[in-house]
Amino acid sequence: EIVLTQSPGTLSLSPGERATLSCRASQSVSSSYLAWYQQKPGQAPRLLIYGASSRATDIPDRFSGGGSGTDFTLTISRLEPEDFAVYYCQQYGSSPQTFGQGTQLEIK
């Protein structure tokens, strides 16, 4: 199975700053079948990005995804207070679909 490694484990930033989160796959992710989710405490994950770079419905344009092959990034251009949460990447190009271990984005 494809193992996804997210870095950093924790990212401490201030509102207004730019956040860059990384997701590295142990093998190439076919067709850029990579998604990003945001999860807040006590809530289900929320789909942000699919197909590596397509924003899901109602997701603000400050969220953007990029990358291909084995290296993917999620960028939040200007952090809003509500963006501080845990972020997970998921590959769905090969079975079993797998998730990364998460990046905690915390307020500095």
Next chain:
Amino acid sequence: QLQLQESGPGLVKPSETLSLTCTVSGGSISSGSYYWGWIRQPPGKGLEWIGSIYYRGSTYYNPSLESRVTISVDTSKDQFSLRLTSVTAADTAVYYCARHFIQPWFFAYWGQGALVTVSS
């Protein structure tokens, strides 16, 4: 608006069977475009896909759990269910039901999650 709601016992004894049901509202489980899946998250940890089912009954399971998992569907009730046998403390988790396309398999709709604790 599509909604998914998990239900079932919150406490299961070791070696017994965990059973959960997901009820779909605001849409039909018999829509031909989607699979219906289960994902779990141990406390403080990451997400693990358990398996998915199509309304006609075809299933895909995570090989790491396949020997203990059964997912079934009841289209008359717009419900699908999870059974996980021979549970241990390692199966303690929040269990989510969710929907994904036949292809691609990202999850756009999730239930709120149900915490299941395995303990005697």
